[in-house]
Amino acid sequence: MPDETTAPSALPADADAEPIIRCINVTKQFGSQKVLHDLTLNVKRGERLVMLGGSGAGKSTLLNLMAAETRATSGQVIVNGRNICSMSDAELDKHRTTMGVLFQSGALFQSMTLAENVALPIREHTDLVDRTIDTIVKMKLELVGLREHADKKPAEISGGMKKRAGLARALALDPQIIFYDEPSAGLDPVSVTEVDQLMIGLNETLGVTTVVITHEMTSAFRIAHRLVLLDQGKFVAAGSPDEMKNSDDPLVHQFVHGLTAGPLTDRRDDCDYLTDLLNPQR
Amino acid sequence: MIPVTRPISRIGARLIQLITFIGALGLLFRDTFAVTPRMVFVKRGRRLAWSNLWFQLYRVGVKSIGVVGLVTFCIGAILALQIGPILDDYGVASQLPGVIGIAMFRELGPLIGAIVLTGFAGASIAAELGTMAVGEELKALRSHAISPVRFLVVPRVLATIIMTACLATLSNAMGVLGGMFTANITQGMDYGVYLNATFESAKALDFVTGIIKAAVFGMMIGGLACFYGMSVRGGAEGVGNATTKTVVISIVSLIMVDLTFTFVFYTLDL
Ligand SMILES: Nc1ncnc2c1ncn2[C@@H]1O[C@H](COP(=O)(O)OP(=O)(O)OP(=O)(O)O)[C@@H](O)[C@H]1O
Ligand SMILES: [Mg+2]
Numbered sequence: 212m213p214d215e216t217t218a219p220s221a222l223p224a225d226a227d228a229e230p231i232i233r234c235i236n237v238t239k240q241f242g243s244q245k246v247l248h249d250l251t252l253n254v255k256r257g258e259r260l261v262m263l264g265g266s267g268a269g270k271s272t273l274l275n276l277m278a279a280e281t282r283a284t285s286g287q288v289i290v291n292g293r294n295i296c297s298m299s300d301a302e303l304d305k306h307r308t309t310m311g312v313l314f315q316s317g318a319l320f321q322s323m324t325l326a327e328n329v330a331l332p333i334r335e336h337t338d339l340v341d342r343t344i345d346t347i348v349k350m351k352l353e354l355v356g357l358r359e360h361a362d363k364k365p366a367e368i369s370g371g372m373k374k375r376a377g378l379a380r381a382l383a384l385d386p387q388i389i390f391y392d393e394p395s396a397g398l399d400p401v402s403v404t405e406v407d408q409l410m411i412g413l414n415e416t417l418g419v420t421t422v423v424i425t426h427e428m429t430s431a432f433r434i435a436h437r438l439v440l441l442d443q444g445k446f447v448a449a450g451s452p453d454e455m456k457n458s459d460d461p462l463v464h465q466f467v468h469g470l471t472a473g474p475l476t477d478r479r480d481d482c483d484y485l486t487d488l489l490n491p492q493r
Numbered sequence: 494m495i496p497v498t499r500p501i502s503r504i505g506a507r508l509i510q511l512i513t514f515i516g517a518l519g520l521l522f523r524d525t526f527a528v529t530p531r532m533v534f535v536k537r538g539r540r541l542a543w544s545n546l547w548f549q550l551y552r553v554g555v556k557s558i559g560v561v562g563l564v565t566f567c568i569g570a571i572l573a574l575q576i577g578p579i580l581d582d583y584g585v586a587s588q589l590p591g592v593i594g595i596a597m598f599r600e601l602g603p604l605i606g607a608i609v610l611t612g613f614a615g616a617s618i619a620a621e622l623g624t625m626a627v628g629e630e631l632k633a634l635r636s637h638a639i640s641p642v643r644f645l646v647v648p649r650v651l652a653t654i655i656m657t658a659c660l661a662t663l664s665n666a667m668g669v670l671g672g673m674f675t676a677n678i679t680q681g682m683d684y685g686v687y688l689n690a691t692f693e694s695a696k697a698l699d700f701v702t703g704i705i706k707a708a709v710f711g712m713m714i715g716g717l718a719c720f721y722g723m724s725v726r727g728g729a730e731g732v733g734n735a736t737t738k739t740v741v742i743s744i745v746s747l748i749m750v751d752l753t754f755t756f757v758f759y760t761l762d763l
Contacts, residue, residue, distance in 0.1 A: 280636060304638040312636045318629035332637040380637075 229292065231256040231388060231420050232277055237286035239272055239444075246272050248444045249286070254388075259414050259421040261431045263466060264441035265475060270424045271392055273441070277422065278312050278390045279303055291387070308336055311381030311389040311419075315396055317373035319365040325352065325376045326361040332383040351379040355409060371402030378409065388420040389413070395427050407433050428467060432456065440466060442475070521642070521720050522712075525650055528643040545648040553614040553649070554656035558663065561609045565664040568601055569593060569671025577679055589676055590669075590687045591694025597668035598699040604751055606660035607710035610653065611743040615718040618649050619739040622722025623732035631723060641723065650715035657711030658704050665703065702763060706754050710747055717743050 230253035239247040246269045254260050254277075262270045275281045276288055279295050288295050295306060319328050329348045333339060339347070352358045355375040357368075365373055374394055381389055391410065395403040407430045414421045425431050431438060432452045440448040440455075440463055448455065448463045455467055465473030572593050580586050622645060625631055634641045669691055676682040721739045725731040 278636065280632070304640075307636060307638040310636075312633075314629045314633055314636075316629055318633035320630055320633070321624070321628065332639070335637070335639050377633075380633075383637075 229256075230254055231258075231291060232422075233287075233289040234273075234277065235287045235289065237273075237276060237283045237288060239269070239276060239281070240284040246444050247276075247283075250444075250446060252439065252446070254420060254422060256420055257414070257418050259411070259423070259434050259436045261435035261438045262422070262424045262441060263426075263431060263438055265466070268441040269444040270441055274390050274392055274422065274424055278310055279307055280312070308332070308384050309387050311378075311384070311386035313374065313377050313381050313389065313391045313394055315393050317365070317370075317377035319373060319376055319380070321365050324362050324364055325357060325368070325379070328365070328376060329380045329383050332380065336384060347383070351382050352376075354382065354413070355379045356405075369402075371398050371405065374398065374402075374406055375409065378406075378413075382413070385417075386419060388422065391421070391423040391425075393424055393426065395425055395430055403427060403430055410434055428469070517724075518716065518720050521646065522716055524640075524642045525646050525716070528640060529647055529651070531643065545644070546651060549648045549652035550655060552617075553610070553652045554659060557610055557613040557656070557660060560613070561606050561660050561664055562667045564609060565597070565602065565605050565667040566671040568605060569597065569668035569673075570675040571671075572596060572668075573672040573675035574679065577676065581680075586680060586682075587690060588694075589680075589682070590672065590690035593672040594669055594691040594695030595699055597665050597672075598695050598703045600703070600751075600755070602664035602668055603657070603661040603703045603707035603710060604747065606664040606707060607657050607714060607747055608744060610657055610660060610711070611714050611740055611747070614653055614656070615714045615739050615743050616736045618653075618715065618718035619722040619735045620732055622719055623725035623735045626723055626725040627728055627732065646715075646719045646723075649719055650712060653715030653718075654708050654711035657707045657714065661704055661707035665700070698763065702754075702758055706751065709750065709754070713746055713750065714743050717746070 232252075232254040234250055234252040237247055237250045237252075238245065250273065252273075262273065264270050272281075276283050277290070279288075279290075279298075283296055286296075290306070291309070293306070295303065298306060319325070320331065323331070326345075326348050329351050330344050333344050333347060337344075349358055349361070352361055355378050357372060357375055357379060360368060360372065360376075365376065368376065378389075378394075389410075394406050394410065398406065410421055410423065411434060413419050421434075423431075423434055425434075432455075435452050437449065437451060438455050439446055442462065448458060448460055450458070455463060458464060458467070462474045464470070465475050573589060576592055577586065577589055580589050580592070622631075625645075631641050631645075634644060669688075673682075673684060673687045673691075676687055677684060718739045721735040721742075725735045
């Protein structure tokens with residue numbers, strides 16, 4: 212396991228091959244609100260990509276598009292060489308089984324034990340007999356260090372364990388890509404590190420392509436091969452951890468260092484506030 | 494906006510809301526029926542679905558048995574107390590068992606059973622699915638390519654259909670018993686005489702139409718509960734709203750559908 216200070220290891224050698232995910236001129240609109248503007252992004256096979264950005268920047272929306280949870284308004288999302296925007300619902304379902312998503316809360320099924328949670332996708336999508344499924348479930352839970360807790364219900368375990376259990380379930384069908392939406396939100400620093408190491412470990416041992424949204428800068432730099440910064444639905448910067456840390460771009464600088472003064476915050480305009488106060492209609 | 498048009502546009506908005514609601518509910522039922530055959534014929538679907546169905550049958554039905562039995566027994570007794578003296582005035586006191594039997598079999602058995610089940614199963618299904626929606630569990634199911642309709646809705650709707658039919662049968666029996674004991678106490682009518690008279694008037698047709706009604710009621714309770722549960726947005730408050738809506742809308746639509754059924758059976762002379 213890499214410790215907290217070393218730079219992340221390099222990409223696997225075949226990473227220059229065809230990217231596993233290609234977003235081409237992707238736009239997403241909710242009603243009249245344009246959330247993503249004409250984005251283009253490639254994710255290489257085996258890469259660990261971290262998406263940064265302020266609240267409402269559109270990170271989750273982009274992740275949902277790549278994970279085939281929603282469809283783009285325009286543009287193409289190509290995963291493993293196939294355009295998921297033009298797939299039928301049935302094809303999309305089949306496609307989803309090749310990916311795992313870790314939801315913010317873990318999204319475990321509360322009425323089932325951890326083992327049953329992990330077993331569910333396997334039961335649903337394979338013809339394996341129960342004994343084999345049990346074995347696979349044990350292996351997945353062992354990967355995230357929860358084998359002893361297999362028979363507990365989600366309500367009986369801590370937040371960090373829920374995240375890990377959710378990860379075990381996401382791993383159930385041996386996905387090629389895992390998407391993590393804020394895996395460290397609401398966790399104590401030790402659990403954050405544990406989850407980070409788990410993500411890195413899974414990527415390195417199983418070669419799973421990893422796409423992570425996080426607000427924790429330390430984790431972001433610890434995990435990432437590459438980071439992208441989203442702002443108001445557009446990419447404003449991309450680069451390796453070192454490039455981002457030492458960037459001259461004022462926006463990147465402000466975000467990475469969490470400063471209150473900078474282009475991100477200057478957008479708010481005092482003028483508006485005054486007119487708003489003096490104008491009782493609104 | 495010109496004031497005159499305001500009520501019109503409000504009615505229009507309501508109408509659109511209603512049509513959207515009916516459309517969405519219709520889609521849910523369509524999906525439900527479209528995937529049900531998989532439970533029987535496809536091996537993979539079968540494995541998950543059956544274990545789930547047993548559990549739902551138990552959870553929907555078994556807990557409600559006591560209450561349904563008690564309520565319908567009392568209804569039978571009430572009917573006997575109310576109608577008995579009137580029939581006596583006309584000198585046809587011996588008709589009491591038949592009146593109660595037909596009222597229970599055709600109408601009250603299915604309806605009372607369904608209303609009790611709305612409170613028991615409908616509310617709890619809506620709350621359960623609502624909590625799952627809030628906890629991103631539905632999203633997680635979809636992301637694992639497991640259809641929430643097949644995994645969650647089908648077993649619940651089937652369970653409510655089967656259980657309302659069973660509970661209606663129980664209600665019928667308890668109502669008749671309630672009437673029988675009361676008639677024995679107030680009019681000294683013999684148990685055997687009472688039962689004979691019941692089955693002389695209330696025929697298989699009365700029973701069957703009642704059970705058909707009950708099955709439709711069950712489908713409505715399960716469908717509405719799943720619909721409102723799965724549409725929950727926004728936390729605990731949403732769950733509460735969904736539960737309330739399920740119970741209120743279910744009871745109103747049960748009565749409406751009951752009226753329609755009765756009218757149709759009446760015109761068809763069934
Ligand atoms: N289903 C939806 N319907 C309408 N608007 C939506 C929907 N989902 C997201 N949005 C809007 O899209 C914008 C971007 O949302 P998104 O969840 O992608 O932000 P985010 O970058 O993930 O923020 P956070 O860091 O807070 O999670 C927000 O303004 C949000 O209001
Ligand atoms: Mg988000």
